[in-house]
Amino acid sequence: MALLAMSMLLVSCATPENHYDPIEPVNRFTDGVNDAVDRVALKPVTQAYRDLTPDVLKRGISNFYDNWSYLNTVLNDFLQGKGKQGFEDFGRFLVNSTIGLGGLVDVASGMGLEKHEEDFGQTLAVWGVGRGAYLIYPVFGPNSVRKTPDFLTSTLTDGLFWLSFVISPQATLALTALKFIDLRSRAMSATNMRDELALDPYVFTREAWFQHRDYLIHDGKIPKKSQEDDWEEDDWGDEDWQGKGAADPIPPYRAETMRSEARSGLRSYHVNLSSHAIRREAEDMRRRLEEKGIHAEVAGVDVGGRHWFRVRLPELFSPQVARRKAEAMRELLPDLQGAWASPASGSGG
Structure with a gap:
């Protein structure tokens, strides 16, 4: 009840001037405390974990936690009216929980059962609830009034929460600590x-x-009306998309199509970091990026009658975010001056 009362207070005090971060001073203080704890304790432990744990084991641990929290996605699939996706996601959970050795191995993706990310905050948005104020919670970090109730649904649908009632407190503490380190x-x-x-x-x-x-x-x-920035056509020049050093250039006619799609906001985009004619070179680049703490993947593409191996970020982004990510990567790593955005296949609206 106290949490609900606080949420209502934050919504009521929001004004046109501070409609999404009305308690910024409080949030900044909490963020500072979180950051201090992270720098002193969590980040050093996590860095040691990343350095000492084999990649295959880290993937298994991530898969394990993702799987046992996945029923939250299933629940919210159905609450949002995504019945087909809900049954597919439930099938994904069953496959990985059994054939996937309790979730350690992501067998379902190889079977074509795509992974989704749904939560109660998204469900409330689909139901028409406004996002409310931006919040920073101790330990948990960024959140909002609308997403806050997901603490309850994500906990009650987490298999490890129910497991904690039948295992020792020490085992529960160890599983919880490892989950935070993995995140x-x-x-x-x-x-x-x-x-x-x-x-x-x-x-x-x-x-x-x-x-x-x-x-x-x-x-x-993302609908155009929900994007907070106005992007002029000149912002989407060929050079922005290709990058100065892109090895597999985008034909001018394709660049124009991409600019049009970017303005419509109907497609999802990859952020490509480099392009190589030889897969071994692409894998070498990916490993170098991993050493710098940047997770990347290698994907083969056919462009201009030739096959290329692109090193790219694994996530998909809206056009605006993809462009910013590419710019950020070029600033962060001088040897990635060719970073550019490209549309994901099959993402058209």
Whole structure:
């Protein structure tokens, strides 16, 4: 009840001038405390975990926690009226929980059962609830009034929460600690980039968080009216898309199509970091990026009658965010001056 009362208070005190961050001083203080704890305790432990744990084991741990929290996605699939996706996601959970050795191995993706990310905050958005104020919670970090109730649904649908009633407190503590380390490890490259690039890390995190939430709510197809920036046609020149050093240039006619799609906001985009004619060179680049804390993947593409191997960020972004990510990567790493954005296949509206 106290949490509900606080949420109502924050909504009521929001004004046109501070409609999304009305308690910024409080949020900044909490963010500062969280950051201090992270720098002193969590980040050093996580860095040791990343350095000492084999990649295959880290992937297994991430898969394990993702799987046992996945019923929250299933529940919210159905609450949002996504019946087909809900049954597919439930099938994904069953496959990975059994054939996937309790979730350690992501067998379902290889069977064509795509992974989704849904939560009760997205459900409330689909139901028409406004996002309310931006909040920073101790330990848990960025959130909003609308997403806050997801604490309850995500906990009650987490298999490890119910497991805690039948295992020892020590085992529960160990599983919880490892979960936080795993989550921090996944965020390492993003926070490193923020710390390197942002003049104001608080604002950078807040805007990135809202953009990511907008992306999730609209399943990657963000309506133009929800984008906070106005992008002029001149902002989408060929050089912005290709990057100065792109090895597999985009034909002019394709660049024009991409600019049109970017303005419509109907497609999702990859951020490509480099392009290579030989896969071994692409894998070498990917490994170098991993050493710098940047998670990347290698994907083969056919462009201009030739086959290329692109090193790219694994996530999909809206056009605006993809362009900013590419610019940020070029600033962060001088040897990535060719970083550019390209549309994901099959993401058209």
